[in-house]
Amino acid sequence: MKNIAYAKSFERLWQSEAEAENKLYNKLFCIAFLLCNPAASIGFYLANDPFYLTLLYTHCISSSLIAVLLLLHYKKVITGQQMSFITQIMLICFYTYLLAQPHRSYAQSCLNLTLGIIFTGLILRWPVRYALASSLLSIILYPAAIYFLGEPSALKMFFAEGGVFLLLAQFLFPFVMKVSVGKDKREFYYRYNLQEQNVELEKQKTIAENATKAKSDFLSMMSHEIRTPLNGIVGIVHIMMDEDQNSKNRNELLTTLKFSSDHLMAVVNDVLDFSKINADHIQLDEFAFDPGLLFENLRKTFVPRTDEKKIDLIFDIDSRLPSHIISDSVRLNQVITNLIHNAIKFTETGYVKFVVREITRDDKTVRLHFSVEDTGIGIPVEEQPTIFESFTQVRQEDSENKGTGLGLAISKELLLLFKSDIYLESEPGKGSVFSFEIQFPYLEEEVTVKPVPLKKIMTAIAFPQAKVLVADDNKINVTLATMLLKRKNILFEVAQNGKEAYELFLQGGFNLILMDLRMPVMDGFESTALIRKIDQDIPIIALTASAFGDEKDRVHASGFTGYLTKPFIPEDFYAYIFPFLGVQTAKVS
Ligand code: ADP
Secondary structure (H helix, E strand, O other): OOOHHHHHOHHHHHHHHHHOHHHHHHHHHHHHHHEEEEHHHHHHHHOOOOHHHHHHHHHHHHHHHHHHHHHHHOOOOHHHHHHHHHHHHHHHHHHHHHHHOOOOOOHHHHHHHHHHHHHHHHHOOOOOHHHHHHHHHHHHHHHHHHHHHOOOOOOOHHHHHHHHHHHHHHHHHHHHEEEHHHHHHHHHHHHHHHHHHHHHHHHHHHHHHHHHHHHHHHHHHHHHHHHHHHHHHHHHHHHHHHHHHOOOOHHHHHHHHHHHHHHHHHHHHHHHHHHHHHHHOOOOOOOOEEEHHHHHHHHHHHHHHHHOOOOEEEEEOOOOOOEEEEEHHHHHHHHHHHHHHHHOOOOOOEEEEEEEEEEEEEEEEEEEEEEEOOOOOOOOOHHHHHHOOOOOOOOOHHHHHOOOOOHHHHHHHHHOOOOOOOEEEEOOEEEEEEEEEEHHHHEEOOOOOOOHHHHHHHHHHHOOEEEEEEEEOOOHHHHHHHHHHHHOEEEEEEEEOHHHHHHHHHHHOOOEEEEEOOOOOOOHHHHHHHHHOOOOOOEEEEEEOOHHHHHHHHHOOOOOOOOEOOOOOHHHHHHHHHHHHHOOOOOOO
């Protein structure tokens, strides 16, 4: 059988297992010799051998010593194996003494000793070194004692009357022990492995069960989260269709419609973000940016909301911050925005305070501490441990405060990408503080900010009137895109698939192509590849509903200039396409 390489941890386990398994046999071994050795003298007595008296006295002493060893084992001074081993060594010394005494015959002694070693081999499980020591001692001491302490002629008699078998049995003893210990150890190893596999399988089963549960929880939560605003949209659209064109309710209905669709979009975006993070599809896109500018822009976005709620917005930013830090400003912005947004949402009086402190700095990195504090309603202690889990909402929120319950889960996951964690201190009625720390590489010199694609802007400006090619097979998407273009007096042509798009492009005159990715006849990738063979410069923007990074990577690798994810709101649409048409986004309303 193949030799198994046992791990150290297994060896330790096996030692204690062997000790526990053989506890009884070690005791049985000692008790058997304690009783049988003095009893053996009866055989000599019956055979009228005067040697029986010496034997009886000697074995009374050996049995008393065995009794002491049993006591020591009982008191846990020595282990079971040590007890049986010491007994064996001690007995070998006594047998040596006895064998050296004048014998009329060695037959009985040899028979008894051979039976003794066979019995030992059958019931004991020792480490091989114990068995080797015991056998070596017997093989050397027995004949030597007879030869040197007894009469040299007695040695011949000893061998003739069974000594050969006795020594052969002693010689075989370590091998027998090795085989039987090895077998027990292998069996135990397989049992142990099986048990470990069972534990692992049990773990995997629990993980799979939890994943299934999480999936069904997620689906039921999502169907609720998505159906609620969708219900609003469908219902209101129906009411509006029945209403008179000039009805006074129209504005109110439109406001509700906008609220429901905004909320639906927020839910879908959050869910996609969350799934992207969970599927490891998000990677930080790091570049140098001015942290002061980022925080100032953030402050500006929140001022209207805090003014409206009549609460103070305090930005307390450390003046020692480096001029540029290298990180993913978009994701950092997303985390902070989320926390400030929540703080404002759940605060009716008092203030919302954003604090950034520099904690440490070395040649290359700076460690910043961020906190968002509010004097709002706070979060009950029992809710705090689960607040960062997906879909957790402490209380039923009114429609104005309605969130997706994913914001904090997303923030926590994003912070993990920054190798950071988020902390919460909160007291109901007093407010909450969310905080985290991040270590950033930094630069103190001036850095050039991301360049704008100048060539394309220049080309576009050269046209008196911009013209866009919209390639999409979905009528609603085409209607939306063309309506948005019409509003800004931008000319356009529509292609219903990639092939049509390519043919229209060949006719020329376009400044920008909006290309859906999935279309019948010819998809957006193929069409773009054909266009790129002719024109390397025309901006081609991919329009897709897929939110996953691998598609984004494919888009970038396939010759597209940019990537716009559906659904989008008009401002985002204009902000994205205008630079390609040579229109400054700042001038657009
Ligand atoms: P949501 O989109 O619902 O706000 P979040 O994950 O951002 O989802 O927050 C989860 C819940 O945690 C919120 O619904 C709210 O009950 C509670 N919460 C978050 N921030 C605060 C805060 N600053 N003050 C009080 N409660 C908060």
